[in-house]
Amino acid sequence: MKRVQFEHSPIPYLFVAPQIIIIVIFFLWPAGQAVYQSFLLEDAFGLSSRFVWFRNYSDTIFSRAWLQAFNFTIIFSMLVTFLSLGLALLLAVKANEVIRGASTYKTMLMWAYAIAPPVAGLMGNLMFNPLIGDLYSLMNAIGFDFDHKLQAADASFVVVLISVWKQVSVNFIFFLAGLQGIPKSVNEASILDCKSSFRRFWTITFPLLAPTTFFLMVINITYAFFETFGIIDTTTQGAPGGATTTLVFKVFQDGFRGADIGGSSAQSVVLMLLVLGLTVIQFRFIEKKVHY
Amino acid sequence: MERTRISTHIILICGAMFMTLPVWIAFATSTHAPETILREGLQFWPGGNFLKTYKEVLFVEGGVMKKVTAITMLKNSLILGIGFAVGKVIVSMLAAYAIVYFRFRFAVPLFWVIFMTLLLPLEVRIIPSYKVVADLGLLDTQAGLIIPLIASATGTFFFRQFFRSVPDELLEAARLDGATAWGFFKDILVPLSKTMIAAILIIMFVVGWNQYLWPLIMTTKEENYTLVIGIKQIYQVLSEGGEIPQFQKAFAMTILATLPPVLVVLIFQNWFVKGLVESEK
Amino acid sequence: MSSVTLKDVRKTYPNGAEAIRGVDMDIKSGELIVFVGPSGCGKSTLLRMVAGLEGISGGDISIGERLINDVSPSERDVAMVFQNYALYPHMSVRGNMSYGLKNRKMPKAEIDQKVNDAAKMLKIDAFLERQPNQLSGGQRQRVAMGRAIVREPSVFLFDEPLSNLDAKLRVQMRIEIKKLQRRMNVTSIYVTHDQTEAMTLADRLAVINEGRVEQMGAPMELYTNPKTLFVASFIGAPAINLIPVTFDGQTLNNGPLELSGFTGLPENTDLVLGIRPDVMDKNPSGQFEMRVDLVERHGGETLIYGALSNAVDNQGEELEICLKGDKEMLPELDEKLQLGFDPSTAFVFRKDTGERLI
Numbered sequence A: 001m002k003r004v005q006f007e008h009s010p011i012p013y014l015f016v017a018p019q020i021i022i023i024v025i026f027f028l029w030p031a032g033q034a035v036y037q038s039f040l041l042e043d044a045f046g047l048s049s050r051f052v053w054f055r056n057y058s059d060t061i062f063s064r065a066w067l068q069a070f071n072f073t074i075i076f077s078m079l080v081t082f083l084s085l086g087l088a089l090l091l092a093v094k095a096n097e098v099i100r101g102a103s104t105y106k107t108m109l110m111w112a113y114a115i116a117p118p119v120a121g122l123m124g125n126l127m128f129n130p131l132i133g134d135l136y137s138l139m140n141a142i143g144f145d146f147d148h149k150l151q152a153a154d155a156s157f158v159v160v161l162i163s164v165w166k167q168v169s170v171n172f173i174f175f176l177a178g179l180q181g182i183p184k185s186v187n188e189a190s191i192l193d194c195k196s197s198f199r200r201f202w203t204i205t206f207p208l209l210a211p212t213t214f215f216l217m218v219i220n221i222t223y224a225f226f227e228t229f230g231i232i233d234t235t236t237q238g239a240p241g242g243a244t245t246t247l248v249f250k251v252f253q254d255g256f257r258g259a260d261i262g263g264s265s266a267q268s269v270v271l272m273l274l275v276l277g278l279t280v281i282q283f284r285f286i287e288k289k290v291h292y
Numbered sequence B: 001m002e003r004t005r006i007s008t009h010i011i012l013i014c015g016a017m018f019m020t021l022p023v024w025i026a027f028a029t030s031t032h033a034p035e036t037i038l039r040e041g042l043q044f045w046p047g048g049n050f051l052k053t054y055k056e057v058l059f060v061e062g063g064v065m066k067k068v069t070a071i072t073m074l075k076n077s078l079i080l081g082i083g084f085a086v087g088k089v090i091v092s093m094l095a096a097y098a099i100v101y102f103r104f105r106f107a108v109p110l111f112w113v114i115f116m117t118l119l120l121p122l123e124v125r126i127i128p129s130y131k132v133v134a135d136l137g138l139l140d141t142q143a144g145l146i147i148p149l150i151a152s153a154t155g156t157f158f159f160r161q162f163f164r165s166v167p168d169e170l171l172e173a174a175r176l177d178g179a180t181a182w183g184f185f186k187d188i189l190v191p192l193s194k195t196m197i198a199a200i201l202i203i204m205f206v207v208g209w210n211q212y213l214w215p216l217i218m219t220t221k222e223e224n225y226t227l228v229i230g231i232k233q234i235y236q237v238l239s240e241g242g243e244i245p246q247f248q249k250a251f252a253m254t255i256l257a258t259l260p261p262v263l264v265v266l267i268f269q270n271w272f273v274k275g276l277v278e279s280e281k
Numbered sequence C: 001m002s003s004v005t006l007k008d009v010r011k012t013y014p015n016g017a018e019a020i021r022g023v024d025m026d027i028k029s030g031e032l033i034v035f036v037g038p039s040g041c042g043k044s045t046l047l048r049m050v051a052g053l054e055g056i057s058g059g060d061i062s063i064g065e066r067l068i069n070d071v072s073p074s075e076r077d078v079a080m081v082f083q084n085y086a087l088y089p090h091m092s093v094r095g096n097m098s099y100g101l102k103n104r105k106m107p108k109a110e111i112d113q114k115v116n117d118a119a120k121m122l123k124i125d126a127f128l129e130r131q132p133n134q135l136s137g138g139q140r141q142r143v144a145m146g147r148a149i150v151r152e153p154s155v156f157l158f159d160e161p162l163s164n165l166d167a168k169l170r171v172q173m174r175i176e177i178k179k180l181q182r183r184m185n186v187t188s189i190y191v192t193h194d195q196t197e198a199m200t201l202a203d204r205l206a207v208i209n210e211g212r213v214e215q216m217g218a219p220m221e222l223y224t225n226p227k228t229l230f231v232a233s234f235i236g237a238p239a240i241n242l243i244p245v246t247f248d249g250q251t252l253n254n255g256p257l258e259l260s261g262f263t264g265l266p267e268n269t270d271l272v273l274g275i276r277p278d279v280m281d282k283n284p285s286g287q288f289e290m291r292v293d294l295v296e297r298h299g300g301e302t303l304i305y306g307a308l309s310n311a312v313d314n315q316g317e318e319l320e321i322c323l324k325g326d327k328e329m330l331p332e333l334d335e336k337l338q339l340g341f342d343p344s345t346a347f348v349f350r351k352d353t354g355e356r357l358i
Helices: A011-037 A055-061 A064-097 A102-114 A117-127 A134-142 A152-181 A184-193 A197-208 A210-227 A229-234 A247-257 A261-290 B006-030 B034-040 B050-059 B070-101 B107-119 B122-135 B142-151 B154-164 B168-176 B181-192 B194-209 B213-218 B227-240 B247-267 B269-280 C043-051 C093-103 C108-121 C137-149 C167-184 C195-201 C219-224 C229-234
Strands: A040-042 A049-051 C004-012 C018-027 C032-036 C058-063 C078-081 C155-159 C187-192 C204-209 C212-217 C241-247 C252-254 C257-259 C271-275 C280-282 C288-297 C301-312 C318-326 C336-341 C347-350
Touching: A011 A261, A011 B070, A011 B107, A011 B122, A011 B142, A040 A055, A040 A261, A055 A261, A064 A102, A064 A152, A064 A210, A064 A247, A064 B006, A102 A152, A102 B006, A102 B247, A117 A134, A117 A152, A117 A229, A117 B006, A117 B227, A117 B247, A152 A210, A152 A229, A152 B006, A184 A197, A184 C078, A184 C093, A197 A210, A210 A229, A210 A247, A210 A261, A229 A247, A229 B227, A247 A261, A247 B122, A261 B107, A261 B122, B006 B050, B006 B247, B034 B247, B050 B070, B050 B247, B070 B107, B070 B142, B070 B154, B070 B181, B070 B194, B070 B227, B070 B247, B107 B154, B122 B142, B122 B213, B142 B213, B154 B194, B168 B181, B181 B194, B194 B247, B213 B227, B227 B247, C004 C043, C018 C043, C018 C212, C032 C043, C032 C195, C043 C058, C043 C078, C043 C155, C043 C187, C078 C137, C093 C108, C093 C137, C108 C137, C137 C167, C167 C195, C187 C195, C195 C219, C204 C219, C204 C229, C212 C219, C212 C229, C229 C271, C229 C347, C241 C301, C241 C318, C252 C301, C257 C301, C280 C318, C288 C318, C301 C336
Parallel strands: C032 C187, C032 C204, C078 C155, C155 C187
Antiparallel strands: A040 A049, C004 C018, C004 C058, C204 C212, C241 C252, C241 C271, C252 C257, C271 C347, C280 C336, C288 C301, C288 C336, C301 C318
């Protein structure tokens, strides 16, 4: 906190009020509601509800559909995170090396941040469309018996590809900034100390990027868990057979389509706890090691 | 030291192509007649239907209920983007100022409350949020669309980090000059934060424009749709088949939905990166 | 231990700017050469070209018998100490010092031995397991030097290593560097913009101006025998007094001021007379008079600044000069001092080329 502060004033309360009020009305209250409703079971017409303790939880959590979504979400997040981080890192390192055309490359690699996930999803969808999509024909031409409407692996492939595509930009921006934050002289010292640029990267550059990498990991996992909703909704809709359903997509599906408020709320709560847990793990165990 | 290897350029060119080609193809394809697209697949070179298609998409009613044009949706998206960005900046700056510069009783717990919202995005409390907004009678309104989104604390966080980096001496000098808390904020802090404000405005405009899930569920009337939601409608119409699928219109919509935020980002590229990175620390 | 030879070395940037315009130099094995000059003169660039961190546009650089123009930096057998130390932030002191040796596949026991020895020599053995961000500036400086020393290279390169230290530490470290270099007898090139550092450290000094070496030689040689106006005004603290004059066949003139004792100078040409502050003296029959404006007592000596009477500088304003006196001198402000000097201790330069005539 600042060394110098104002004291004894009603002003801070005034200033912080708008944010807090909005948070209370649109965050805390709904979050509380979600918890409350997770303990209820509504009848078919939504007219009355019964308090059923943890039955919603046990029903949904141990259902095959939920476990499938859980598995998919974990694997999906890992894939998207590592692939988009890896690609972005490679591109950032290379972009940092060039002098000619540097700004053109950077612009072309950065812009995709601004595109909305569902829009990217639709574009990707159209490109894999059996009627007109070149990518669809390409995959079949290479030899895959490709049909993302019917086969789980292919559907997953499409969703992962589009998700990675969109996220490379954000990671690229931060990696590039991180690379430029490494003092030039430290880099030069390593050139004098080590002949192989490959080795220099792994022993000097990558460790010094650790704070950035950690930060991006947190961002990417959040992205994969939540923002990819837009992509899934405009491509596979979680099909085939729930194979590309993430946990958040299932919350939406069950809640808005299936009208299972109780179950959906229970899932929301579980999802909340999952994310909180992941965040705690990341910050507790990894964050300390990452700073020097 | 100075000669960059060919392999570096090759990798970068491949990367740049990977990132930009899809959008270029989307644009090029959107300028062709639907029959051409059906016959030959995706197009690489622009066709002759640019004006026709875009005029149709922008001005002719489309969508499932045939009630909304892209122009209307564009307007809605703009209102959402700008409203969200401005609202976010104002609310966050005030809150960040309070937290950083004041010692008051609930400062720490309030800070944690705000921090929590970073971890739990809207998707997790989507149904009750919908209910709250519906109960308040705010469905299908701009206010209902924008205000709940401001509940996330990203803006407050950015400004908090930024304010912490402002030298203490500035406040001390201001107090010696007789500035009140509001005066210091208005006359010194805000002008100092100009770059930061610009960066956040730009980022939040893009975030607001690109909102999907929330507008999806709380707008029920087609004329309130944003461009990004319109995408969803296209998707549904396409899946239903019927007449010749209007792929060129679909692509045109995606281009329209992408253009403004991308333009904003490209034009203000430098500010954008500086603002993001300064607040990361 | 190796000599370093530069033959007509040039560097031009892609935008056409010439940073180094043909430098020739023969550095003998074991010498401590200092590159000194104003900001932007190219001294750091030249150093970095020897290191391999900047490319060579023309000419040859050799270390020993070996031409190293196209050899990669890590294979030139040079070690460098950077201005801001450039320590690897994520490694301990030991890690920093071992890194270069590890990459050269030295056995661990040998590395540890060398690191411990160097650390002891630099008195940083207590910090070996600490991280750089836990050290003070001076300690980091030593680690940077330690990192260079353990390599036992053919050439040490120093790029303004003391610029970021406070004044007292700077003097201390300067002495240590000199002692170290003597002891290890490694050829060293040291870059600085501080002429005191240059004068005290160098076996030989190279004054660099706009990409060229104006003069190279032992420090005192440059002090007593500067070849150009630039060298004379750069070397020596306080700086040499410069008086614009012309020669009329008999005397050097600046307005009503006439100074005799000079012959053989071109007439009708702008000349500059250079008189070092320490060759002037209070002398009742001296050549000119000075009005005292400021007296600086430095303990062991006194510097007296003032205006030279009856003379003007290039802008037609009062000409400021400096007199170095002993600690007993204590003139009053505005007092007029009569000063004299021996013409044979003064320099006369051409104003246009800077070439020294006398």
